[in-house]
Amino acid sequence: MAMEEIQQQVAAAKEAALTAIENASNVTQLEQLKPDVLGKKSPLRQLMRLLKDLSAEERPAAGALINEAVAEVEQRFESRLTLLRDQELERRLALEKVDVTLPPPHRCAGSLHPLTLTLNEIVRIFVSMGYEVATGPDIETEYHNFDALNILPDHPARDMHDTFFLAPGVILRTHTSPVQIRYMKSHRPPIAIIAPGRVYRVDDVDATHSPVFHQVEGLLVDKHVSFAHLKGTLTEFLHAMFGRDLATRFRPSYFPFTEPSAEVDVQCFICRGKSSECRICKGTGWIEVxxxxxxxxxxxxxxxxxxxxxxxxxxxxxVERFAMLRYGIPNIRCFYENDIRFLSQFRARV
Incomplete structure (x- = not known):
């Protein structure tokens, strides 16, 4: 293949790309066009494959010619994108222009976030039972977050895949249990506290998971405290939260910092265990809480x-799980999107 033929193809491909860019009438069209004019499979970049058919003396000049054409197309693309974005912004500003001679619009009353509403209710119930609210830092030491809680160095939770490490020995807390450790070090029994707050775990965002979420942990320490006290306390809390006509159950489980340990379920308040197709309890009749x-x-x-x-x-x-159950919210992402259409639904619940 002769150098002249390469030059002709480069000129034709460049002209076609520039014409397509100029014909794009909005940002969406232009962004959809990008793979066709600048992508790896675009006609202009595909010409690089023809370099192998040229002589060693011609290849550098041909390669430089193609690169110059690509650079010109990239520059024109960015210029056109900036222009279209500016035009769209001007149109939007024109549509949203405020007439200062008109009376001001009605101001809607604000409302509390559903997570705040749920957290406030949880705190209210436990405070009524004699608990105090304790807080602690979001940035914690590995000792307070893991070692002091009997979580051994080889425990999976201490892996970088599950925990945000800020520096050696320093992390974003994965639970609010470190608050309990700090409180027990500075206070003597009897102790009855709850520790609400943000926690952080390395997790992909989906309908039920987020790398940042909220927990409430509780602790009671005194002489002669038994599992019966635990069962009575949590049963009373769940009845106050979801209804006194719902049953609760405790299932054996494992946590490094408690022994014995139990998962606590509440009877499904949607189907009461009578529907095998219930989307809340998945037909089991119980909800782990x-x-x-x-x-x-x-x-x-x-x-x-x-x-x-x-x-x-x-x-x-x-807290997110309780709010989702309480208000029938199917996706945890709703809490973090600041969508006024979603948040305004909770105005009456303030």
Missing amino acids: LGSGMVHPNVLENVGLNPREVSGFAFGLG
Whole structure:
């Protein structure tokens, strides 16, 4: 293939690309056009394949010619994109222009976020039962987040795939349990606290997961605290939250910081266990809502308490999960999008 033929094809491909760019009438059309004029499979870039048919002396000049054409198309593309964006902005501003001679629009009353509403209700219930609210830092040490809670160095939760590490030994807390550790170090029993707050875990965003979400964890430590106290406390809380006519159940489970441990379920308040097609309980009749257990003796020793003299129970729940159940929200992303159409539905619940 002769150099002249390459030059003709480059000129033709460049002209076709520039014409297509100029004919795009809006940003969407132009962005959809980009793969065809600048992508790896665009006619202009495909000409690079023809270089192998040229002599060694001609290849550098032909390659430079193609690269210059690509650069010109890229420059024209960006210029056209800027122009179209400016035009769309001008049209939008013209449509949204405010006539200052008109009376001001009616101001709608604000409302609390559904997560705030749910958290406030959870806090209200536990405060009415004698609990205090405790808080702690979002940036934590590995010791307070893991070691003091009997989570061993080889536990999967300590892997970088699950935890945000900011520096050696420093992380974004994966639960609000470190608040309990700090509180037990600075206070003596009897202790009855809840620890609400943001927590962080490496997770992909989907309908039920987010890398940032909210938890409420609780702790009670005193002399002669038993599993019966744990069961009575959480049953009372769930009845106050979801209704006193709903049954609860405790299933054996495992958590490093409690022994024995239990998952807590509440009877499905949609189907009451009578529908195999219920989207909430998946036909089981039960909804998992809490993790709980008796505080592990190692945890008590780590904060300077004698497990032979005092005992305690702990529990944890996800605020987003409770809000989704309470309001029938199917997607956790709704909480974070700041969509006024969604948020305004909760105005009457303030």
